[in-house]
Amino acid sequence: MGCLSCAALARTSTEVTLRRRESSSIPIEAETISPDRFRGLSETQIARLPAYYGRRLVTLGDLFEIEGVHTDQIGVEGDVSHVKKIGYGMTRGSLTIRGDAGPHTGALMSGGELTIDGDAGDWLGAQMKGGVINVMGGAGNFVGGAYPGEARGMNRGLIVVRGNVGQEAGLRMRRGLIVVLGATGDFPGAHMIAGTLLALGRLGPRPGAGMKRGTIVALGEAPELLPAFRYSGTFEPVFLRFYIQHLIKEGLMLSQRQLAGPYLRYVGDFNELGKGEILVHV
Amino acid sequence: MKYQGVEIEDTFAEAFEMWGSRLIITAATPGWAETAARVATGLATSIIGCGCEAGVNRPLPPERTPDGRPGVPALFFTTSKEAMEAQLLTRVGQGVMTSPTSACFNGLNVRERVKVGSRLRYFGDGFQVSKYVEGRRLWRIPVMDGEFVVEEGMGVRPAVGGGNFFIMAETQEAGLAAAEAAVAAMVEVPDAIMPFPGGIVRSGSKISSKYKGQHVSSNTPYCPTLRGQTEVELPEGAEAVFEIVVDGLDEGAVRKALQAGIPAACGDGVLRISAGNYGGKLGKYQYHLHKLVRG
Structure with a gap:
């Protein structure tokens, strides 16, 4: 796995580059932009892959200039903030978006590395099952969340967002790690089943509402907690050190000293199982 | 000559074929990491009478351990994987978990594992918590000084x-x-x-x-x-x-x-x-x- 800090590498000769032909506010759905779909294909074959421009079925070649062949490394350039589902369900390779990304980017992915130089839309990494997503900017609502009607959100993997995120980050997440360096919106970790949400900036109001298990870590200012959480004690969580070591290895500029405890531990939500925890850095 | x-x-x-395992035992101070590792590898001189042979390697600085604290690698050798599991379960359970501030991690990057944390977790009486990071599962077991963190499986290899x-x-x-x-x-x-x-x-x-x-x-x-x-x-x-x-x-x-x-x-x-x-x-x-x- 590559270094998160230098993941947004300049375009290399071994990647397929997609360059948006023109900017448009019309939504595009392009889940075919995935290392799994591109691997082994020529430029012509990639250009024939389908996409939706609004409700019209088009090809990637209609929307993008394509350069490069036979690889599972993809670079996307130009304005793709209205392009949905880039890297949707990807299982391998690397995908770098050099700019802002649209909604559902990296949703359901189970492997590989996805890097976004700018901001990401809603549903970033929704229901992902593995791999790494690294966002240099911020992200919208429901990061790593579960789609409506689905029982479980993110199930494995790592999402790092350097900016702020919107509401309900980690909605119904089951496993995995979400790291937000900026602020989180309302209801972070709502209905969490398990997993870890690490918030280095301000943790939004009412964190962990309805959570059964799982961990929300608040390193910023003390969050507004729901009454269904009880104070449990003050301690130095060793497991958090393991996470930090892991993130340092991944290239995130953190230090053990920066995140050294102690932490106040609140357990809840007692309207649910009550086995979740919110750790608030002292 | x-x-x-x-x-x-x-x-x-x-020399003979054996099974080997390497654990990284950490603690709040180098002294307590050393104590936990020495106790876990104690009375393990000969396979004949002790069930395993064990010892420690040079201490590791915090930046080279899984949790960023001082650590000591502890090596264990047995005649079978089954014996390794039994020995590690006893030695980690009695020698490491009991030692103040300690934690215990797998120190071998191999596929074959024996169950340690996944068995010790029952000590948590229902309050144990699992954490899964990049293919590694940790168990957080409540103890009287906080939590004992132990990795689910420990790597074993022919040795x-x-x-x-x-x-x-x-x-x-x-x-x-x-x-x-x-x-x-x-x-x-x-x-x-x-x-x-x-x-x-x-x-x-x-x-x-x-x-x-x-x-x-x-x-x-x-x-x-x-x-x-x-x-x-x-x-x-x-x-x-x-x-x-x-x-x-x-x-x-x-x-x-x-x-x-x-x-x-x-x-x-x-x-x-x-x-x-x-x-x-x-x-x-x-x-x-x-x-x-x-x-």
Whole structure:
């Protein structure tokens, strides 16, 4: 796995580059932009892959200039903030978006590395099952969340967002790690089943509402907690050190000293199982 | 051949296939990490009587441990994977989990694992918490000073046990000094341990006995006080013999440890360096002393 800090590498000769032909506010759905779909294909074959421009079925070649062949490394350039589902369900390779990304980017992915130089839309990494997503900017609502009607959100993997995120980050997440360096919106970790949400900036109001298990870590200012959480004690969580070591290895500029405890531990939500925890850095 | 005036016998050490595991034991301070690791690897000198052979490697700085705290690698060797699981369960449960501020992580990057944390978690009485990060599952078990963090599975791999050499000296004092010098050189070799007290064994054994039910007995050919009573294999003037036994996670670790130890043992008062074998019939690995010394 590559270094998160230098993941947004300049375009290399071994990647397929997609360059948006023109900017448009019309939504595009392009889940075919995935290392799994591109691997082994020529430029012509990639250009024939389908996409939706609004409700019209088009090809990637209609929307993008394509350069490069036979690889599972993809670079996307130009304005793709209205392009949905880039890297949707990807299982391998690397995908770098050099700019802002649209909604559902990296949703359901189970492997590989996805890097976004700018901001990401809603549903970033929704229901992902593995791999790494690294966002240099911020992200919208429901990061790593579960789609409506689905029982479980993110199930494995790592999402790092350097900016702020919107509401309900980690909605119904089951496993995995979400790291937000900026602020989180309302209801972070709502209905969490398990997993870890690490918030280095301000943790939004009412964190962990309805959570059964799982961990929300608040390193910023003390969050507004729901009454269904009880104070449990003050301690130095060793497991958090393991996470930090892991993130340092991944290239995130953190230090053990920066995140050294102690932490106040609140357990809840007692309207649910009550086995979740919110750790608030002292 | 002679090395620094000491006779190196033309023989070989015979070593055996074992299963090895490496744990990283951490704690809030270097002292407590060392204590936990020493206790977990305690009374593990010989597979014959202890069920496993174990020892520690040089301490690790915080930046090289999984949780960024001071750590000590602890190595364990058994004859089977099943035995490894049983030994680790007991030793981590009784020696590490009980030790203040400790945590225990897998230190081998291999696919084959034995269950440790996944069994110890039941100590948590329903309050244990699982954390899964990049293919590694940790168990957080509530204990009276906070939490004991232990990794679910510990890696095991085929390893090598029973590398050895004998130091035959004019006096007990000279022999012990030579053995200590050898161990001091050998502890610098990673992935190898000398499981006996201080790395040195004085009660070497042979695998026979005159008594029924007794499978091993005193290594009489190397006991100086038995001269005149039975056949001994000692050079003239040798009054003390010390053996150093080495286990390693691979063949190379044992070889490097022997290569470090044998020259270091060739000091004042040492008459001969020899090694134990079974004629090459029992062990898969042979370490010829002359080749080791020549490098």
